[in-house]
Amino acid sequence: MxxxxxxxxxxxxxxxxxxxxxxxxxxxxxxxxxxxxxxxxxxxxxxxxxxxxxxxxxxxxxxxxxKRGYLWGPDGLFMSTELKSWSDSRQYCRDRGADLVIINTEEKQRHISSLVKERVWIGLSDSENEGIMKWVDNSPLKQGFWLTGEPSNYGDIEDCIELNFNREKSGWSPLNSWNDDVCSVKKKGICEK
Incomplete structure (x- = not known):
C-alpha cells in the first residue's frame, strides 16, 4: 500500500x-x-x-x-524400527493399534516379501500347542510359504515364525521364505492394522 x-x-x-x-x-x-x-x-x-x-x-x-513418527503404508502395514523378541514385537504392534501381520494369501506373501530386506517376525507361532501353527487372531494356518526343510522345530524350541529375506539361501523364493526360529531372538516385526 x-x-x-x-x-x-x-x-x-x-x-x-x-x-x-x-x-x-x-x-x-x-x-x-x-x-x-x-x-x-x-x-x-x-x-x-x-x-x-x-x-x-x-x-x-x-x-x-x-503415532510416534511411525508411518503406516496405504496397505495398513508397518515395519518396526526396533529389534525385539517375537512376543515383544507383538506387543510393540498392539501398542500402536495393530498386531503382527497375518499372511493368508499368495498375493499378500509376494507383497510383503517385496518390502522386507531383513529377517522379520510375522504373526504365526506354535508356542501354545507344539506343532499346531496359529495366527495371532487364533485362526489356524491353512497355507504356508516355507523354506525348504522348514519348519524344522529344532530341539522343540523354534516356535515363532519369521519371514526370511535371504534371497541367496537355497530354495528361497517369495513363496518359500518362512522359517521357524527361537522366539527370544531379536528382530524387527511387521505390524498390520
Whole structure:
C-alpha cells in the first residue's frame, strides 16, 4: 500500500455528509472509502484463512507425533524400527493399534516379501500347542510359504515364525521364505492394522 492510499484511508474516517458546494467532493470521497472498507474485509478474511491453515498444519504435526513418527503404508502395514523378541514385537504392534501381520494369501506373501530386506517376525507361532501353527487372531494356518526343510522345530524350541529375506539361501523364493526360529531372538516385526 502506498502512502497516498494510507492518507486516503485516514481521510475516510472524517468524511461528513454536508450540504453545500463541496457536497460532490464528499460523495466521491465516500465512494472511495466504501472500496477501502471492502479491501479491509478481504484482508481480514485472508488473515483468518491463514490462521486456520496454520492451525491445521500444527494439528497434523501433533497427529503424526502421536503415532510416534511411525508411518503406516496405504496397505495398513508397518515395519518396526526396533529389534525385539517375537512376543515383544507383538506387543510393540498392539501398542500402536495393530498386531503382527497375518499372511493368508499368495498375493499378500509376494507383497510383503517385496518390502522386507531383513529377517522379520510375522504373526504365526506354535508356542501354545507344539506343532499346531496359529495366527495371532487364533485362526489356524491353512497355507504356508516355507523354506525348504522348514519348519524344522529344532530341539522343540523354534516356535515363532519369521519371514526370511535371504534371497541367496537355497530354495528361497517369495513363496518359500518362512522359517521357524527361537522366539527370544531379536528382530524387527511387521505390524498390520
Amino acid at each position: 502506498e502512502l497516498e492510499d494510507f492518507y486516503n484511508n485516514a481521510k475516510c474516517r472524517n468524511v461528513k455528509n454536508t450540504a453545500g458546494p463541496q457536497r460532490h467532493n464528499y460523495e466521491e470521497q465516500a465512494r472511495n472509502c466504501r472500496g477501502s472498507r471492502c479491501l479491509v474485509q478481504i484482508t481480514v478474511c485472508l488473515g483468518i484463512i491463514c490462521l486456520l491453515l496454520i492451525a491445521a498444519i500444527i494439528l497434523q504435526h501433533f497427529q503424526v507425533a502421536s
